[in-house]
Amino acid sequence: MLILAKLIGTVIIVMGTAIAISEKVFIDMMNFWKKGNNIYAAGAIRLIFGALFISIAHACRFPKVISVLGILMIIGGVIIFIIGPKKISAIFEWFQKSPPIIMRLAGLLAIAIGALIVYSI
Numbered sequence: 292m293l294i295l296a297k298l299i300g301t302v303i304i305v306m307g308t309a310i311a312i313s314e315k316v317f318i319d320m321m322n323f324w325k326k327g328n329n330i331y332a333a334g335a336i337r338l339i340f341g342a343l344f345i346s347i348a349h350a351c352r353f354p355k356v357i358s359v360l361g362i363l364m365i366i367g368g369v370i371i372f373i374i375g376p377k378k379i380s381a382i383f384e385w386f387q388k389s390p391p392i393i394m395r396l397a398g399l400l401a402i403a404i405g406a407l408i409v410y411s412i
Contacts, residue, residue, distance in 0.1 A: 296412050299343075300407075301405065302405070307398045325383055331376075334369075340361075344360055344364060345358055360411075
């Protein structure tokens with residue numbers, strides 16, 4: 292399970308790097324999640340990853356960090372289900388119209404979070 296969590300962190304780093312390099316990647320990702328009910332899959336993924344992180348936290352180098360990240364993932368997943376696709380699409384529209392620097396900063400934030408996950412496990 293620890294390897295899976297490190298893999299998740301690594302994937303987050305790779306995605307963040309792609310976003311930081313090209314805002315088109317960020318826009319394409321948001322367009323994918325906006326289609327139909329795909330956003331509910333993102334919510335489910337967050338819930339699963341959050342539960343995974345909480346369940347493995349005791350075996351990690353920094354259990355509190357992994358526990359907090361797991362809790363935040365679960366909260367994010369629940370919020371997705373509460374606010375639904377219409378409101379999330381509106382948020383995505385705002386991000387897609389924002390300056391490229393905002394998208395690139397989001398990529399850098401993802402890199403930092405992914406690195407924190409990998410380092411903490």
